Amino acid sequence: MTPRTALLAAAELLGWWVALALLWLVLISTVDPLELAVGAGSALVGALAARAARRAVTGS
């Protein structure tokens, strides 16, 4: 993992995380700290899954 690819990976993860966190904000009705925390966690899981899926498909 050269620094450049690590940076690219982090950028992709961050991009997916921001998009999914925004989607979470749209989905929920009331906004409070606990909801945001759970949303951040789920968005992270979604971002990791998105990146793993892209690598699995392009890797083949």
Added chain:
Amino acid sequence: MRSVMDVLPYLVAAWVFLAGCYGLATSRNLIHAVGCLSVCQAGTYVLLLAVGYRNKATAPVFSDIKPGSRPVVDPVVQALTLTDIVVGATVTALLLALVVQIAKRHGTVDPDELSELRG
């Protein structure tokens, strides 16, 4: 109109159940039989939810309405039906696994040809 509406959901549930049983009994392909069994189950969902319905009522979920402001439907039958649907799906999967095994061992999925037990 009033009297038909009182009993229509129960009759539809009975019709769906009987149609599923008929398909199950006269099926010539085990995968078709598994589909008919899930139709039978659908009949029970309709009956359960029809029993729990209340006129001009809404769902017993209070995330967007004030509790007690509107009459609500019976949540107990909904809880029963909810878990039944997911368990029904996994039981369908188990039955399909059995059908795949039968096809592997006996080479056919026609219940009439599966006369002797073997394999």
Added chain:
Amino acid sequence: MNGWLLAATVGLAGGLGAALWGVATGPLRRRVVAQNLSTALACPSLLLLSQAYNRPSYVDLGLVLALLGPVGTLVFARLLADELAEDPPRAWGLTWTVAGLGAAAVTALCVATGPSRAMVKLLVIGALLISGNAIASRALSGGFRGVRGG
């Protein structure tokens, strides 16, 4: 007399009735297209029902149907690739008219809900629905050529 409920009833009776008739009879390619259109019609009806019953929480049903409806059609497109290979379904006209109907329903609902997070949620669901059904019909009409159905 609730206008939304009337629109939903007409959509259900007409749309799903036609979809059911389409999936019950005719060649395989028309049945697959009818299945794809059944989800494309049911999702706007669910959203209309959510507005008719004045229950914003019913919108989650429309969200899940907009997400998983096209996935169901992709399952059929992929696993019936061999059978559909001979006469691939060509139903672009029908798909776009139904997508137009869905878009009309979603815009009417957005106007009714007014600018808020709920409206953004409706727009997200509408976008998912229309893109999903376009991709599903694209997959049906030959998206899985090289697949041995596996």
Added chain:
Amino acid sequence: MTRRTRLWVLLTGGAGLAALLVAACLRLPHFGGDRHPYGDRAVHASLTRHTANTVSSVNFDQRAFDTLGEMTILFAAVLGCVVLLRQTRDERRARPEPAEVARPVRRYALLVLPVALLSGLYIVAHGQLSPGGGFQGGVVAATALHLLYLGADYAALERVRPVGMYEVGDALASSAYVVTGIAGLIGGTAFLANTLLPYGTFNTLSSGGTVPLLNAAIGMEVACAVVVLLARFLDQAVEIEEESGR
């Protein structure tokens, strides 16, 4: 017992059953009646425990023991499938050749997979508030994962989904459910009793005591169970071929 006589037996039996069913339907209370004693008590009990979604309260608080039974049925059904669909000695595993899929379909699958996964988690997390819960959210999340198989090919899905981990996840989630129940015992009240945690403020994520915990456990268990189930079916349908010996 030819098919014809069997059909006659079926029709007569069916007609009798139909007659009984119609007679029963005519005597049932009218559809949409106002008498729902259990429903009203369930709503009252759910509101005292600050659970907004009464159905989840019935599932994970008032009838939590029955949901434990549902979960074991789920676990046993998946176990049965794993045993039935295993690769026997006279079968070999052929690597599935990568399938070329239309570009827009592949891009759609890669785009919708995280969105569907997030929606599944949203439905599980808000199980005790808005419509949804562990069962539905788990199935949505598991189906989202299989978009990879639909959008690309089975090899790509196998790379992302280590089946062993999901089997362990399934067992862990089931035991988490039971441990939460035993915690009630240790806490001095009954098994799976919702008296341990504070009920929190109404209509927030932390309301409802142990309902969110049991919800999450069921969500994880159903998701892992469906992934394991589909993994076995996909192995059989896509990879495992019959030895040409027989």
Added chain:
Amino acid sequence: MADAVIVVALLLVAASATVAVATRDPMRQALVLSVLGVVLAVLFTVLQAPDVGLSQLAVCSALTPLLLMLAVRKVRRRGREREGER
């Protein structure tokens, strides 16, 4: 007016259940079962049961068809090999 949509949903469920049973070919039946799933979800929403409708949608729109089609593929592929050998 609320009853009309219930009657429509009920008749659609009865019709699609009958069609699902009448379709003998498993592949075509899987298609009809997925339409039956959608119609059932609409009926549950009309009977004010969104949780049950959500559960029906999640299960019967993608999971059951996938299981049915994979089973049909496995059984049919075995049949084709068997004809090939005979």
